[in-house]
Amino acid sequence: MRILYIAPSYPPAIGGAQIYLHALARAIQNLGNEVNVISQWSDVRTDWLLGTTVLSGPASQYEYDGVSVWRLGFSFWTRVAMLPWVAAYYFLMEPSVRRISGYMLPYLAAAAGAPSVVHATRIGREFIVRAALDFAQKRNIPFVLTPVHHPRWRGYLYRQYDKIYREADAVFALTTAEKEALILEKGVAEERIHVTGIGPVLSERYSAETFRVRFDLKERFVLFLGQQYKYKGVNAILEAAPIVWKEHPAVKFVFIGPYMRDSRSLFRGLHDTRVLNLGAVDLETKTSALAACEFLCMPSAQESFGGVYVEAWSLRKAVIGGRIGPVACVIDEGSDGLLSSQNPHELAEAISYLLSHPGDCRAMGDAGWQKVQDNYTWDRLAKKTLDVYRELSS
Secondary structure (H helix, E strand, C coil), X not given: CEEEEECCEXXXXXXXXXXHHHHHHHHHHHCCCEEEEEECECCCCCCCCCCCCXXXXXXXXXXXXXXXXXXXXXXXXXXXXXXXXXXXXXXCHHHHHHHHHHHHHHHHHXXXXXXXXXXXXXXXXXXXXXXXXXXXXXXXXXXXXXXXXXXXXXXXXXXXXXXXXXXXXEEEECCHHHHHXXXXXXXCCXXXXXXXXXXXXXXCCCCHHHHHHHXXXXXXXXXXXXXXXXXHCHHHHXXXXXXXXXXXXXXXXXXXXXCCXXXXXXXXXXXXXXXXXXXXXXXXXXXXXXXXXXXXXXXXXXXCCCHHXXXXXXXXXXXXXXXXXXXXXXXXXXXXXXXXXXXXXXXXXXXXXXXXXXXXXXXXXXXXXXHHHHHCCHHHHHHHHHHHHHHHHX
């Protein structure tokens, strides 16, 4: 099959949805299918309105890890034509989305070729995804969407994406909780929703010992891995740390992931040597950190799945995740990890429990490893995805 993947942002840009999309594209390609990607960014950006329209970059082509990527760029006059609709976006969302995506459509069509299926992943605002849906409908080919839906996406600002959800020929939910939300809150037909998941993205080469030596980590450490947003639990971990230190004074907290707007200033005022923030790192360093840590802690308040939990399990590490529906569908509490809110006392209790009970911590890591083998290898996920593509195309 010829699969066209669409997303505003694609690796080497870092983010859970970006990493998921690339890993899926590679797995589908490895099964003998032709894969191409259309995107707009290859770096870490968060200016989703201006950065994908009037301040978008030039067009270019590149190959990332064996996958061919076309980065869209728009002419000066196209960006000028977009400007009034960008200015009106929050006041006249439906006509603005229609006009802006209409300006993008010829550029997307020129780069798209003749795909069998168009598969978009939700990242940022609607424009390129709306253009991809219109392109697929004009060509009479299936349009598939992975919304990586977050529970807080409700209300006026999300209505245009809600329409795309309902118009898609198939929607991939990452958990049963997400499927239920798409049916009850977004009106997506149940028979169009397919539950899949996320597999691990890790380096084949890694060394726990090298990581410890490189960063002078002689003591045990707890690892946070993800974009450093407040909602992912960065602040909560820092607030829980002093409580944990009362019982485990030597344990360290290591943070890995791209800095976000507030996280630089948050860490700038910290001078405790038991807190180490490495920012964004390469894949081998990330994998080595997972191999070296005691367990992963990302008590996120909003996730569609949480691929880092699968990555930790792949290295037989226990996890602490957020006490929210989608994560509770991934982590079996007490079996392969623990759940916690971002209340610092509850979180500190969960962290301290795993530090104080290393046997339970190892058992949870082993149970998580088995769960990955049974459900979340990329080969399994790619075959499940291809079955949907073929059913839609038949």
